Amino acid sequence: MTLLKDDYFYLEPHQDNLTETGLMSSAEACGRIEPVCDSRSNVGQPHKMQRFPKGRQSRTPDNLYPRSPNPPGGQMPLDSVLYIDRPILESLCYEAIQQAGALINIRAPKQMGKTSLMARILTYASSQGHHTVSVNLQLANDEILQNLKRFLQWFCARVSKQLDLPNETANFWDNSLGSKSSTTDYFQDVILTNLDRGVSSRENRPLVIAIDEIHQLFAYPDVAREFLLLLRTWSEQAKEVDADINPWHKLRLVTVHSTEILMPPSIDPSLLNTGLVIELPEFTPAQVQDLAYRCEQEITSSQTQRLIALLGGHSYRLQLAFYYLEQQTITLEELLENSAIATAIYADHLEQQWWNLQHYPDLLSSLTEIVTQSSPVDCEAVQGSQLHKMGLVHLHDMKASIACELFRPFFCNRLR
DSSP states (O other), X not given: OOOOGGGOOOSSOOOOOOTTGGGSOHHHHHTTOOOSOOGGGOOSSOOOOOOOOTTOOOOOGGGOOOSSSOOSOSSOOTTOTTOOOOHHHHHHHXXXXXXXXXXXXXXXXXXXXXXXXXXXXXXXXXXXXXXXXXXXXXXXXXXXHTOHHHHHHHHHHHHHHHTTOOXXXXXHOOTTTOHHHHHHHHIIIIIITTTTTTSOGGGOOOEEEEEEOGGGGGGSHHHHHHHHHHHHHHHHHTTSSOTTTOGGGGEEEEEEEETTSOOOTTSOGGGGSSSEEEEOOOOOHHHHHHHHHHTTOOOOHHHHHHHHHHHTTOHHHHHHHHHHHHTTSSOHHHHHHOHHHHHHHTHHHHHHHHHHHHTOGXXXXXXXXXXXXXXOEEOOHHHHHHHHHTXXXXXXXXXXXXXXXXXXXXXXXXXX
């Protein structure tokens, strides 16, 4: 079934053409937001692209040199034409973030668009008059992450700094109460109380805190468990009583983590299954054709299916493919038919997948059986689920198959 733009109801507009975001406040920027559906949503007609020069020789892995210095990767700018909307998920997030005590958990393998979605949630919240804070745990040193007291003090300091509030952790901390109680009191008495000092309670603005790369804590399970418990406690506390007498009523939380980093078994998985859980799916064929259209690439339905078979619906892998096509370093047929070219283009990505897998040697035997079979094979539930979270396999009931054909020759060679 082909879904058109009229088949969707969009709860709120999407930040698609914020052309001057860096020069405007969040509220001013969101005033220029255009609806998510525009002329580019019509993906039924392929866009005619400039053909390759006559006589151009086929590229080999040794001379794949794109002309542009800006390949895809990382958070996509708010005004990026290449950002593919996920209308239902975005609408759910925009609706949830308006609720007191909201806790949104965004998760997917790396380079699937998690941080880009987080940025759009924060921009939407700003357009509604909310305070917004983004905390990336990659900024915390290991000696901070491995100590609960130091980590919570660091977290309080980062939030205070972004809100232009003084860092009072040194004077406020009470070791006799413990780190979690001290952090809770600090948020209530220093951060939430001072957000809109001098403003009537009816005009108090909510606070949205987005925590990116939260899986950085998984290397320290005790700290991770206590912090996730604290976030859940705050979320519940925000829902308890009326806003006039409960400063926690202002708080909303967003967490983002990559599922390649598996949660240690000592942490209750329900701690990241609380609130609204957003698992970013792979792109559908229609979304792949939409991306091709935006990249000014001509692609048929048959080629779309072959491209998905090769790369899966993984957003980064698809964007990188269209980037090379746009640079005219390869043709689509060369990419689809020449495994050496594909392996060369995705060499860094494949090595990253292999590096992730080295942390879980108990999964190697299961993956070995899966990559050597062309059809789905029986797989134990736990191992199949872990490989699926890492983005390496697709699950079919109790069977598993390789997530994309790009992985097969690479892993067959490495696992041999």
